[in-house]
Amino acid sequence: MIARISGILMHKQPAQVVVDVHGVAYEIEISFNSFCQLPAEGDTAVLHTHFVVREDAQLLFGFSQLEERSLFRILIKVNGVGPKLALAILSGMDAHAFCYCVQHQDSATLVKIPGVGKKTAERLVLELGDKLASWQTGDNGGGQSGVIKPTLSTVSAQSEAESALVALGYKPVQAAKAVTAAIRSAPHGSCEDLIRLSLKGMI
Template sequence: MIARISGTLINKQPAQVVVDVQGVAYEIEISFNSYCQLPEEGQVAILHTHFVVREDAQLLFGFCGLEERSLFRVLIKVNGVGPKLALAILSGMDAHSFCDCVNRQDSATLVKIPGVGKKTAERLVLELGDKLSSFQTSDNIAGQVDAVKPTLFAVSAQSEAESALLSLGYKPMQATKAVSAAFKSAPNGSCQDLIRLSLKGMI
């Protein structure tokens, strides 16, 4: 079991990063919440990991916080929810909002996350209803993101934000509409700011 990775951040994207550990580069799948907490490329990154071995692949999932990894491990125990979908859920909303939806039995909001259908949303609410008490008073993961400098090129930030949403599973029309709305409320926002506002607006 690989429990933690610490090394130089070579490349980072909203859904995946590459970390160099003494000459060995690891591709690690991440959630958008963790992406927002990463340092700049070239700096040291520390990720708590969950290693998945399948017949056709070996996958490494990384999280900036132990709490998010714990919730990930709870999610993949739900019938029909694999690692990829669990990561999509954690990218679509932060831990606090997800737990709130489950506690309120709000499957309608969960359905708005790419990849989560009606049956899956109902199953999440049913199976996790009494298993998330340890997360109820936890801090909002997305709220712990360090402030980033405003971009000098708003058009570039919008384009990057749209690409990020597409990589998270949203449709082109959804991404464009959400980012445009986010840009109106934060015209000087960075790519990360626009993505956060876009996700918030779609949930």
């Protein structure tokens, strides 16, 4: 089991990063929430990981916070929820928001996440209600204050934000509309800012 990766962040995008550890480059799939907490490319990144071995692939999933990895591991135990869908759920909303939806049986909001259908949303609420009742999250002071935001023009940020939302499973038209609305709220926002506002607006 690979539980933690620490190395030089060679490349990052909302759904995936590449981290160099003493000459060995690890391709790691991440949630958008973890992406927002990454340092700049070229700096040292630390990710808590979950290693999945399948017949056709070996996949490494990374998380900036232990709490998010903990929730990921709870999600993949739900019938019909695999690692990819679990990561999509954690990209669609943060851990606190997800727990709130489950505890308040708000399956209607969960359905808005790409890949989550009505039956899956209802199953999440049903199976995780008791499990998440005593589960707590905490940012351990990590917050967003330590995020290093890239300097991008508004046009570039808009384009990258739309591409990121499409990569997360949203339709191009839906992504463009959401990012346009986000720009009205944050005209000079970074790519991460626009994605975060877009996701909030769609949920």
